[in-house]
Amino acid sequence: MVSRVDRGPVANWWWTIDRYFLAACLALMGLGVLLSFAASPAVAERIGLDSFHFVDRQILFMLPAVVVMISVSFLTPRYIRRFALILLGVSLLLMVAALFFGIEVKGARRWVSLAGISIQPSEFMKPAFVVICAWLLSERERGGDMPGYFLALVLFGIVAGLLMLQPDLGQTMLTTFTWAGMFFLAGLSMFWIFLLIGFSVVFVISSYFIFPHVAGRVDRFLTGEGDTFQVDAGREAILRGGWFGQGPGEGTVKRIIPDSHTDFIFSVAAEEYGIILCIFIMLLFAFIVVRGLVMALKERDPFTRLAVSGIVILFGFQSIINMAVNLHLMPAKGMTLPFISYGGSSLIAIAVTMGILLALTRRRPEARMTHTVGFKEHIPAI
Numbered sequence: 001m002v003s004r005v006d007r008g009p010v011a012n013w014w015w016t017i018d019r020y021f022l023a024a025c026l027a028l029m030g031l032g033v034l035l036s037f038a039a040s041p042a043v044a045e046r047i048g049l050d051s052f053h054f055v056d057r058q059i060l061f062m063l064p065a066v067v068v069m070i071s072v073s074f075l076t077p078r079y080i081r082r083f084a085l086i087l088l089g090v091s092l093l094l095m096v097a098a099l100f101f102g103i104e105v106k107g108a109r110r111w112v113s114l115a116g117i118s119i120q121p122s123e124f125m126k127p128a129f130v131v132i133c134a135w136l137l138s139e140r141e142r143g144g145d146m147p148g149y150f151l152a153l154v155l156f157g158i159v160a161g162l163l164m165l166q167p168d169l170g171q172t173m174l175t176t177f178t179w180a181g182m183f184f185l186a187g188l189s190m191f192w193i194f195l196l197i198g199f200s201v202v203f204v205i206s207s208y209f210i211f212p213h214v215a216g217r218v219d220r221f222l223t224g225e226g227d228t229f230q231v232d233a234g235r236e237a238i239l240r241g242g243w244f245g246q247g248p249g250e251g252t253v254k255r256i257i258p259d260s261h262t263d264f265i266f267s268v269a270a271e272e273y274g275i276i277l278c279i280f281i282m283l284l285f286a287f288i289v290v291r292g293l294v295m296a297l298k299e300r301d302p303f304t305r306l307a308v309s310g311i312v313i314l315f316g317f318q319s320i321i322n323m324a325v326n327l328h329l330m331p332a333k334g335m336t337l338p339f340i341s342y343g344g345s346s347l348i349a350i351a352v353t354m355g356i357l358l359a360l361t362r363r364r365p366e367a368r369m370t371h372t373v374g375f376k377e378h379i380p381a382i
Contacts, residue, residue, distance in 0.1 A: 072352055217331040
């Protein structure tokens, strides 16, 4: 038990951390392990691996993910910016390297192999991109001379360009939505908001004509013709689950879903544990997003306000996209469900993302006292 009179770093962390956020993240991680037992054995057996191969790896990745999340949550806002800057630089370099030396999967080069470990750099780029954009956008509110809006636009162009070259339309859309949301919260005029909306519409339409795989997914979604096996199987699994599910290990449709342990794990959750568990999962995601936005609204520090908002927007949109694909409400995107889907890069990257959220939402009495007495807090440069 940590005493309130203890002034050590661990005690200070425990009494300043948002324990509701921490509990929600740990609950999602626990559900990820639980659902890996339901979703992954059939996939492992189908490709000739041990039945619990993916379960073992999920647990193996989960342990360092918890350590990473808690470690990052110890950082101050200043060190969060520095950490994000380094992470963004490394991630962008690895994304460039992936285009030339990366592992090609289904026609896309999104992975690089380092010391025998496959890493998807774009997963780590996203939280770092959000933090750096928040810092750039907050410079205007501080009254600094840095052209933060312009630099944030340039940074977005670089990130979006690299994602499109992979190509990864899903991540491009996710990054665009998050970036646009942060610009809106930063006080961008309605003219620029409508211009961004128009650009997004043109981008989506152009992607349909430029990328054949995008056109194929959209056509299959709209017409139901072509190879819709996985989406149809995922929807059938949800319907068979009903309110209370078939029971642990009793799902049958899950065995024929190719990506049941990754993109379609939400469908497996519905088949075995029912709509009730799915609602609980959605409520956990909604709780994190809503609580994060409420806390950001109360925050006077412009950097913290924008960074927290951007993190929860990123987290929320990724969750919505995955669940919407499972429910056949939008074309397939190949996007994981945070903390729940199998995947080392995704799990560690989400842990970094939520570690940043925990760090930025820690109570800082000295900062509040500064605002209370009427002085404007100065946000030091990176």
